[in-house]
Amino acid sequence: MKTFIEETLDHLLSNPSFDFSKTTFILPSKRAGNFLKQVIKAKVHTTIFMPEVLSTEDFIAQITGLIPLDNTSSIFELYQTYKKTIDKEHQESFDSFYAWAQTLIYDFNEIDRYLIDADHFFSYLSRIQDINHWSKGENQTDLVKNYLWFWKQLPQLYKNFTQHILEEGKAYQGLMYREASEKIGNYVKQTDQNYIFIGFNALNTAEQQLIQHVLKEERGEIFWDVDHAFYHNPNHEASLFIRNYVKNWDYFKENPLQDLPKNYEQPKQIELIGIPKNVGQAKYIAQILKELPPEEISQTAVVLNDEGLLPVLLNSLPENVEKINITMGLPLGDTPLASLFESLFKIQEREEDQLYFKWVLEVLKHPFVLQIFSSESEQLQKKIIESNLVFIALDTIKDTKNAEFNEFLELAFHLHASTQSFIDAMIQLIQILRGKEMKDYALETEYLFHFNKLFVQLKNILQEQSPVDHIKVLYKIYRDSLSSQSLDFAGSPFDGLQLMGMLETRVIDYKNVILTSVNEGVLPAGKSNNSFIPYDLKKEYGLPTYKEKDAVYTYHFYRLMQRAENIHILYNTEQDGLNAGEKSRFITQLEVERKLTSAFVNPKVPSISHQLIEIAKTPEVIQKLEKLAAYGFSPSALTTYIRNPLDFYKRYVLGIKDEQAVEETVAANTLGTIIHDSLEHLFLPYVGKEIRKEDIDQLFKLSDQEVLTQFKNVYKNAAIHKGKNLLIHEVAKRYLYNFLQSEKKELEGHSVKIISLEAEEKIALNIPQLQVPVSIKGKVDRLDSFDGITRIIDYKTGKVMASDVSIKDWDLLGTDYKYSKAFQVLCYAKMILKEEDYDKAQGGIISFKNLKSGFLALKEGKETLITAETMRKFDEVLNNVIIEILNPDIPFKEKEV
Numbered sequence: 001m002k003t004f005i006e007e008t009l010d011h012l013l014s015n016p017s018f019d020f021s022k023t024t025f026i027l028p029s030k031r032a033g034n035f036l037k038q039v040i041k042a043k044v045h046t047t048i049f050m051p052e053v054l055s056t057e058d059f060i061a062q063i064t065g066l067i068p069l070d071n072t073s074s075i076f077e078l079y080q081t082y083k084k085t086i087d088k089e090h091q092e093s094f095d096s097f098y099a100w101a102q103t104l105i106y107d108f109n110e111i112d113r114y115l116i117d118a119d120h121f122f123s124y125l126s127r128i129q130d131i132n133h134w135s136k137g138e139n140q141t142d143l144v145k146n147y148l149w150f151w152k153q154l155p156q157l158y159k160n161f162t163q164h165i166l167e168e169g170k171a172y173q174g175l176m177y178r179e180a181s182e183k184i185g186n187y188v189k190q191t192d193q194n195y196i197f198i199g200f201n202a203l204n205t206a207e208q209q210l211i212q213h214v215l216k217e218e219r220g221e222i223f224w225d226v227d228h229a230f231y232h233n234p235n236h237e238a239s240l241f242i243r244n245y246v247k248n249w250d251y252f253k254e255n256p257l258q259d260l261p262k263n264y265e266q267p268k269q270i271e272l273i274g275i276p277k278n279v280g281q282a283k284y285i286a287q288i289l290k291e292l293p294p295e296e297i298s299q300t301a302v303v304l305n306d307e308g309l310l311p312v313l314l315n316s317l318p319e320n321v322e323k324i325n326i327t328m329g330l331p332l333g334d335t336p337l338a339s340l341f342e343s344l345f346k347i348q349e350r351e352e353d354q355l356y357f358k359w360v361l362e363v364l365k366h367p368f369v370l371q372i373f374s375s376e377s378e379q380l381q382k383k384i385i386e387s388n389l390v391f392i393a394l395d396t397i398k399d400t401k402n403a404e405f406n407e408f409l410e411l412a413f414h415l416h417a418s419t420q421s422f423i424d425a426m427i428q429l430i431q432i433l434r435g436k437e438m439k440d441y442a443l444e445t446e447y448l449f450h451f452n453k454l455f456v457q458l459k460n461i462l463q464e465q466s467p468v469d470h471i472k473v474l475y476k477i478y479r480d481s482l483s484s485q486s487l488d489f490a491g492s493p494f495d496g497l498q499l500m501g502m503l504e505t506r507v508i509d510y511k512n513v514i515l516t517s518v519n520e521g522v523l524p525a526g527k528s529n530n531s532f533i534p535y536d537l538k539k540e541y542g543l544p545t546y547k548e549k550d551a552v553y554t555y556h557f558y559r560l561m562q563r564a565e566n567i568h569i570l571y572n573t574e575q576d577g578l579n580a581g582e583k584s585r586f587i588t589q590l591e592v593e594r595k596l597t598s599a600f601v602n603p604k605v606p607s608i609s610h611q612l613i614e615i616a617k618t619p620e621v622i623q624k625l626e627k628l629a630a631y632g633f634s635p636s637a638l639t640t641y642i643r644n645p646l647d648f649y650k651r652y653v654l655g656i657k658d659e660q661a662v663e664e665t666v667a668a669n670t671l672g673t674i675i676h677d678s679l680e681h682l683f684l685p686y687v688g689k690e691i692r693k694e695d696i697d698q699l700f701k702l703s704d705q706e707v708l709t710q711f712k713n714v715y716k717n718a719a720i721h722k723g724k725n726l727l728i729h730e731v732a733k734r735y736l737y738n739f740l741q742s743e744k745k746e747l748e749g750h751s752v753k754i755i756s757l758e759a760e761e762k763i764a765l766n767i768p769q770l771q772v773p774v775s776i777k778g779k780v781d782r783l784d785s786f787d788g789i790t791r792i793i794d795y796k797t798g799k800v801m802a803s804d805v806s807i808k809d810w811d812l813l814g815t816d817y818k819y820s821k822a823f824q825v826l827c828y829a830k831m832i833l834k835e836e837d838y839d840k841a842q843g844g845i846i847s848f849k850n851l852k853s854g855f856l857a858l859k860e861g862k863e864t865l866i867t868a869e870t871m872r873k874f875d876e877v878l879n880n881v882i883i884e885i886l887n888p889d890i891p892f893k894e895k896e897v
Contacts, residue, residue: 001563003509004225005032005039007261008198011223013043020044024052024193026059028200031327031493032507036198038494052193056207057173063180063187063210066171072481074165074172075101076461081161083467086153094467098476100532107531108158109174113204115181116541119155125537126151177206184210188219195220199507201559202241202552205542208249215251225507227562228260237551238558263562270567272587272598276574278309280603281516282316288514288568289497290318297321299511301498303560304328306517310499323496327504329486332454337447338482340366341426344412345478348422348471354391355413357384363412368444372435376405408432419466419474423459427452446487454481502556509563518571520582524553557586573600615649615892622888624653629770629886632762632777635827638881639820646894648885666711666720666728672797674710674732675848676781679739679795680758682706683782690753696744703736735797735848742851755783755790761831767879774882780828789865790841791855792828796821800847800856807860814877821845825858826874829866838868 002010012018020040027033033053040050054062061068069077078101079094111118162175171179195214200222203211214220230238246252275281285302292300297320304310307328317324332338343362347355361384363369364377380397383389389396394413398406411429416422430452434445458478468474498510502523517523527546531538538545561567569590575581583598590596617625628637641648650656666674682699711720711729720729746752762777782793805822813819813826825843833841842864844857857864884890 001509001511001565003039003563004199004507005036005509006043008196008223009036009039009043012196020048020051022192022194023196024054024059025196025198026054026056027198028056028506029504030055030058031504032199034493035508060176060180063183064171064176065169066166066176066179067169068176069165069170069172071102071105071172071484072457072477073170073461074105076467077165077170078105078157078161079467081164082157085157085160090149095470095473097467098473102480103530103532104154105172107533108161109172110531110533110543111158112162112172112174112178113206114541114543115178115205115209116543118158121541122151122155122158124540125533126154128534128537177204181206181209184213188214188217193219197222199223199225201225201555202544202548203245208245212249212251215249224257225559225562226260227264227558228262229264230558231257231260236558237554239555240548240551241555261562264558266565268561268565268567270561270590270594270596271569272590272596273568273570274573274583274598274600275570276602277572278306278312278517279316280601281309281570281572282312283603284570284601285313285514285516285568286316286318289321292320292512294320296512297497298323298495300514301500301505301508301510301512301560302514302516303500303502303505304516305502305523307331307501309516313499317497321497323492325491325493325496325498326489327493327498327500329488331483332450332485332487333482335447335450335487337368337444337451340368341451341478344426344429345471345475347413348416350415353415354393355397357390357392360384360392360397360413368433368448369408371441371444372433373402373405373408376400376402404432416471419468419471420459420462422471422474423455423462426455427459430455450485450487454478454485457481502553502560505556505560510560511564512566513560513564514568514570515557515560516570518569518584518587520584523557523584523586524550554586612894612896613646614894615646617888617891619888621649621653622886625886626772628652629772629774629882632775633882633885634778635776635824636778638776638827638878639817639823641881641885642814642820642823643817644895645892649892666725668797670714671728671732673714674707675735675797676758676795677710677714678703678706678732678736679782681710682736683754683757687754687757690751691743691747693744693747696740696747699740700737703740704733707732707736738851739846739848742854746854750787751785753785755785756780757782759783761828763831765879765882767882769879769883770886772886774886776827776831776878778828778831780832783832786842786855788840790833790837792825792832792841792843793855794821794825794828794843794845795848796845797848799849800845801850802853802856805845805856805858807858810873810877813874814881822858823877826866826871827878829858830871830874830878833866833871835868838871839865841866 025033025036027036033055036053037050057068075098079097082097083091111121162171165171165175166179197211197214197220200207200211201224211222215222224242226239226242230236231242233239234243246257273284275284289297289300302313304313310326310328310330311334340363343359343366347359347363350356350359361381364381370377380400384392384397394409397413398409400406400409408429411425411432414425416425430448434448435441458474458481462468462474468477515523520526533543535545537543569587571583571587573581587598591598615621637648637652640651682702686695707729708720711732720726743752759780760777761780762775765774765776767774780792781795782791784791784793800821804818805825807813807819807822813823825845829841829843842855842857843866844855846855847853850856858866860870863870
């Protein structure tokens with residue numbers, strides 16, 4: 001396969017008078033220029049000086065001598081002109097101006113690139129707006145008047161703006177093109193160089209005028225990369241522009257195109273594949289690459305029309321791909337560091353000095369912060385969680401012993417008074433995050449360098465009469481600047497697999513081409529309206545519309561296939577977004593032209609059967625279990641085992657606890673703790689005494705304050721006077737009120753005496769089958785005497801029904817979690833009751849969500865008293881559970897919960 005660059009160079013070298021030293025090559029991109037240099041080295045076997053090879057932008061800059069302005073700088077320069085041109089009465093704030101300025105800059109670019117008379121154009125546009133405005137009556141509103149007045153100011157704004165930046169030796173891209181088209185005559189006269197233009201397609205008017213001047217003066221040649229099949233088909237959009245140039249340029253009237261190559265007609269292996277999702281495409285690409293011979297990897301290009309496919313593909317490449325070159329770069333916004341600055345901008349939008357805990361934890365948990373301040377960050381996180389700090393004052397967290405960490409916290413969380421102050425803080429913060437061992441963190445240092453460069457650029461722009469007075473506006477500018485920045489990957493464009501975007505393929509040919517995401521709306525990109533200029537006006541003045549943009553995509557698509565031998569075209573079949581799942585019109589066109597059919601690949605998804613986990617009991621595990629047995633199993637530990645032995649293993653053997661977090665809203669278990677502690681403190685003075693109605697009346701007066709006290713004790717510093725927490729606080733007060741009402745009603749005709757509250761109980765068990773000491777222990781919420789009957793009471797803030805404490809089958813008590821509440825009550829009875837207490841005691845639950853049922857006594861059949869037979873049966877169940885836990889031959893088997 002002979003590439004287009006090789007064909008062009010062979011043609012030039014066939015002329016004996018061709019002189020490299022007097023030749024400048026101009027190509028669409030720097031990448032294409034590098035390939036040209038590589039071919040020159042291979043073709044020329046004598047010693048020569050490498051000719052000058054320029055991209056279009058470099059050539060234009062060389063002609064004009066102007067400094068190019070990026071988009072952000074252009075907007076600030078335009079705003080300076082806007083303030084001088086528009087009277088103060090009609091001036092908008094920079095925030096409002098910024099919203100439409102980018103579109104206006106884009107239109108200025110188009111007008112200049114296509115050499116349109118700006119005065120005439122904007123006057124025409126103003127008259128169109130006057131016709132189109134929505135107020136047809138004579139009495140126009142101020143809004144309509146201001147709207148129409150604005151359009152009439154555009155000619156003067158454009159004139160002042162271009163004059164202002166040209167005086168400073170600067171220009172945006174379109175203006176540089178206009179200036180170059182005017183200066184090309186003098187520029188060519190001042191040199192003796194010949195100019196060779198290679199591989200161009202869609203040229204704006206300025207480029208056409210510039211190239212035509214060079215051709216007219218016989219100071220160069222132009223080489224089109226177009227195939228015979230496209231050029232001689234008047235309906236094929238791949239050659240739309242080139243056919244127009246040949247038809248309209250004077251040069252081609254005397255120098256018609258001849259001997260166009262017929263590469264597209266050659267036999268090609270073209271595969272059209274529909275695959276769902278980016279992951280599916282990445283895996284299929286890996287499969288294609290895996291089957292390629294090693295020598296063909298460097299002759300292969302993977303063209304990513306959707307840049308979101310890049311990270312997925314990089315993680316899917318097969319082992320035979322040893323070298324890789326990525327041309328598109330990694331967007332700076334996709335780096336891990338971007339999320340940190342996203343958080344810091346969000347923090348600046350707060351209206352108060354108080355910091356929301358999630359913002360702070362988000363920053364403290366960021367990998368870049370942990371990399372430098374690991375221990376300090378973890379300690380501060382622990383402090384916030386343990387103190388349950390929902391809203392935090394900066395001084396509260398700035399009390400660490402590490403001065404540098406305190407400085408970091410100040411820079412990150414201080415509410416900055418100005419945008420300049422914030423930018424300076426971000427630059428200082430980046431220096432802190434650099435750390436000292438940069439060589440150990442090469443990639444992270446690269447990220448920091450690029451963000452430092454970005455913030456320095458913003459600082460330099462804002463230093464000159466900055467109109468940006470709010471962080472929100474700065475954030476918009478930052479986001480726009482971020483989207484245009486990327487990190488370049490290191491690699492060789494001549495060796496290894498090439499990963500590139502469609503524009504990087506210009507002028508370059510590959511034997512194997514894999515095109516991805518060839519979907520409608522992606523390739524071609526579809527209609528976009530980022531212009532104030534209506535479609536009809538664009539047609540009138542020869543400005544490009546979406547039709548011309550589609551023709552550009554068509555050219556790139558077909559040009560890439562001209563010389564390729566093996567072509568794989570992939571598209572996403574998943575219907576999960578606008579235009580998704582709809583294959584590109586290019587694929588339909590290929591199906592008709594070459595009589596191809598699409599194949600569909602569906603990933604093989606194996607059926608995933610969840611296998612229940614079994615954990616064998618090693619000697620170390622048995623040793624830990626025996627320690628637990630001697631210390632004492634709690635009723636909740638035993639019921640955890642009944643529910644799922646694997647949960648018991650994780651929690652009590654491995655010691656894995658639920659992660660502690662800041663409770664923004666009171667959790668259910670926290671509410672339970674508050675209720676328990678409130679009841680304990682309210683009834684504590686009455687332990688050992690008989691309760692009277694007057695005592696309950698006194699407790700009514702104290703209950704609300706007690707709930708508030710316990711909320712503050714348990715819930716720490718979080719706000720309880722607003723939002724959901726206020727509602728939950730009221731619920732807790734209502735729970736206690738209802739409970740006291742129930743207690744007061746219970747005293748009618750009955751005698752109740754408090755024996756103990758929250759008493760710690762423990763009892764050693766005699767299990768003959770075990771040779772180790774075994775105990776059970778727990779805290780009994782309340783023990784009282786009701787008309788001489790001892791009651792063992794367990795409080796539950798959740799809803800409990802009478803059926804939950806009714807024993808119908810003793811075999812299920814030790815195996816079914818449904819009976820866990822009855823099991824726990826019997827555990828407490830085992831700890832408290834002696835043999836002489838049997839038939840004189842009850843165990844049960846008071847449910848705060850079912851207070852109307854009162855005390856829910858444990859019962860077997862109709863029997864509510866705990867008998868000797870009841871305890872004998874329970875002893876058997878309890879022993880069996882503990883024996884099973886300590887049996888080394890029975891593994892911890894996961895249950896389906």
